[in-house]
Amino acid sequence: xxxxxxxxxxxxxxxxxxxxxxxxxxxxxxxxxxxxxxxxxxxxxxxxxxxxxxxxxxxxxxxxxxxxxxxxxxxxxxxxxxxxxxxxxxxxxxxxxxxxxxxxxxxxxxxxxxxxxxxxxxxxxxxxxxxxxxxxxxxxxxxxxxxxxxxxxxxxxxxxxxxxxxxxxxxx
Amino acid sequence: xxxxxxxxxxxxxxxxxxxxxxxxxxxxxxxxxxxxxxxxxxxxxxxxxxxxxxxxxxxxxxxxxxxxxxxxxxxxxxxxxxxxxxxxxxxxxxxxxxxxxxxxxxxxxxxxxxxxxxxxxxxxxxxxxxxxxxxxxxxxxxxxxxxxxxxxxxxxxxxxxxxxxxxxxxxx
Numbered sequence: 001x002x003x004x005x006x007x008x009x010x011x012x013x014x015x016x017x018x019x020x021x022x023x024x025x026x027x028x029x030x031x032x033x034x035x036x037x038x039x040x041x042x043x044x045x046x047x048x049x050x051x052x053x054x055x056x057x058x059x060x061x062x063x064x065x066x067x068x069x070x071x072x073x074x075x076x077x078x079x080x081x082x083x084x085x086x087x088x089x090x091x092x093x094x095x096x097x098x099x100x101x102x103x104x105x106x107x108x109x110x111x112x113x114x115x116x117x118x119x120x121x122x123x124x125x126x127x128x129x130x131x132x133x134x135x136x137x138x139x140x141x142x143x144x145x146x147x148x149x150x151x152x153x154x155x156x157x158x159x160x161x162x163x164x165x166x167x168x169x170x171x172x
Numbered sequence: 173x174x175x176x177x178x179x180x181x182x183x184x185x186x187x188x189x190x191x192x193x194x195x196x197x198x199x200x201x202x203x204x205x206x207x208x209x210x211x212x213x214x215x216x217x218x219x220x221x222x223x224x225x226x227x228x229x230x231x232x233x234x235x236x237x238x239x240x241x242x243x244x245x246x247x248x249x250x251x252x253x254x255x256x257x258x259x260x261x262x263x264x265x266x267x268x269x270x271x272x273x274x275x276x277x278x279x280x281x282x283x284x285x286x287x288x289x290x291x292x293x294x295x296x297x298x299x300x301x302x303x304x305x306x307x308x309x310x311x312x313x314x315x316x317x318x319x320x321x322x323x324x325x326x327x328x329x330x331x332x333x334x335x336x337x338x339x340x341x342x343x344x
Contacts, residue, residue: 042257045256045257084217085213085217086331087334088331089329089330125328125329127326151326151327152325154323154324154340155323158257158259159259159260166326
């Protein structure tokens with residue numbers, strides 16, 4: 001598949017790895033920041049989770065899947081992990097695709113590979129949360145297409161007129 | 173008010189404090205364990221939150237309200253805090269009353285004093301989560317009487333046949 005703007009990109013050339021390396025915090029910062037979608041505080045959290053994982057290993061509870069192109073550039077990633085106190089529920093904390101690599105199915109591929117990893121770990125459900133604000137409609141559309149459905153809505157959760165929507169996907 | 177089994181107990185003799193001291197982790201363990209209501213893992217978490225607070229102060233995000241009787245015995249407590257990434261939402265992580273002091277309104281008093289503290293901090297909503305299992309019906313009844321209402325239900329969240337119910341109370 002080739003699309004103008006990124007004629008060389010081909011999903012089949014992506015490679016995936018699960019183990020973060022020392023330069024991933026800054027790579028993650030770069031692509032999360034570049035989306036223009038997240039607040040400064042949110043960007044810091046995304047970076048912090050990679051650092052936590054580097055520091056404490058899987059004890060941190062944060063698992064990753066990084067997608068890189070054939071030049072080794074980080075194209076997108078997911079951060080997920082088991083929900084403490086549950087038998088087999090997982091949270092999808094982050095799923096981000098670099099601006100230049102969106103609309104090629106990278107996000108969907110990352111999500112489905114993440115779901116397969118969750119299944120291998122004995123997980124049965126993946127939860128993803130998002131804001132109810134208009135701005136996040138593309139995110140919600142993404143989740144719906146990826147097999148999630150809306151299971152809860154917490155009115156005014158983030159702020160007045162900014163509720164939380166909880167999506168869930170069964171991976172059994 | 174005096175009730176057989178605890179004839180000396182009077183709600184008006186309770187004193188409240190917000191700052192944890194070094195012996196609170198073990199006091200909290202004792203009353204949480206004694207309820208017989210929580211798993212070992214849950215007991216550990218309740219203790220861990222007090223330790224985190226002692227170690228990191230309010231940076232930990234964990235706030236407490238301890239209720240003690242006129243002999244200084246810990247009778248019950250709440251653990252709550254602002255939800256990261258929200259403007260004014262709070263989580264009520266723990267509300268526990270010692271077995272010997274239940275049914276006197278201690279829980280309700282702890283909850284309303286906690287709500288007042290949340291309001292002082294600018295909070296507008298308090299969320300409390302509980303299992304949908306039969307065993308937790310008294311907990312759900314407690315929340316309803318304390319002014320919370322059920323706002324979301326996540327089927328099979330904790331385990332098959334064990335969903336999560338999310339309650340919320342407005343404190344504006």
